[in-house]
Amino acid sequence: MEKHLPIKRHKSLRPLSRDHHFGLLLCWKIRQGFKNEVDVQRIKSYTDWYWEHHLSQHFEEEERVIFPILGSENDKVKKALAEHRRLKRLFEDFLEPVKSLSLIEEELEQHIRFEERVLFNEIQSMATQMQLEVLEEHIHQHSYCENWEDKFWEK
Numbered sequence: 572m573e574k575h576l577p578i579k580r581h582k583s584l585r586p587l588s589r590d591h592h593f594g595l596l597l598c599w600k601i602r603q604g605f606k607n608e609v610d611v612q613r614i615k616s617y618t619d620w621y622w623e624h625h626l627s628q629h630f631e632e633e634e635r636v637i638f639p640i641l642g643s644e645n646d647k648v649k650k651a652l653a654e655h656r657r658l659k660r661l662f663e664d665f666l667e668p669v670k671s672l673s674l675i676e677e678e679l680e681q682h683i684r685f686e687e688r689v690l691f692n693e694i695q696s697m698a699t700q701m702q703l704e705v706l707e708e709h710i711h712q713h714s715y716c717e718n719w720e721d722k723f724w725e726k
Contacts, residue, residue: 578687581695583706587637588691590629591683597621601676603724613723615668618675620719622662630655633686636709640698647690654682 580588597618604614634655638648658679664671698706 578692580691581698581703583703583710584637584691584695586710587629587633588687590625591687594626594629594679594683597626598676598680600724601672605673605676607723607726609723611668611672613721614672615665617719617721617723618662618672626662627659630659632710636706637691637694640694640702640706647693651682651686651690654678654685658682 601614601618634652638645638651641648643649643652658675661671661675661678695703
């Protein structure tokens, strides 16, 4: 198993990295729900809430503030944008929730790992000090409020 050392993240990007932690937790909760054979609608209700209250704003913030540092023609930015579109479609799929939730669990984790290990590192190394200061002004730590009462992921 490949060991990844902790990444020294610039303080302007830390709020988005913290959001990524909660995204990985979402993937774990979906896995636990399937493992515990929870009714798929319970899991879907939670992921709908998570998309509406957290992830959609996170994607919008990355696209509006972070990705322009590298530009829309950058291959890594193109990949991240394509993954955002794909994940949005999966979260909004009501026809095949089991399939969509399985794909969200897999693809969101891969997407977060890509952003943390590859894309954010490049952004951090390419951004000027002024750009990092602008990021710091525009990116705010979202207070993550987990007030979901149906803890389906607990046994």
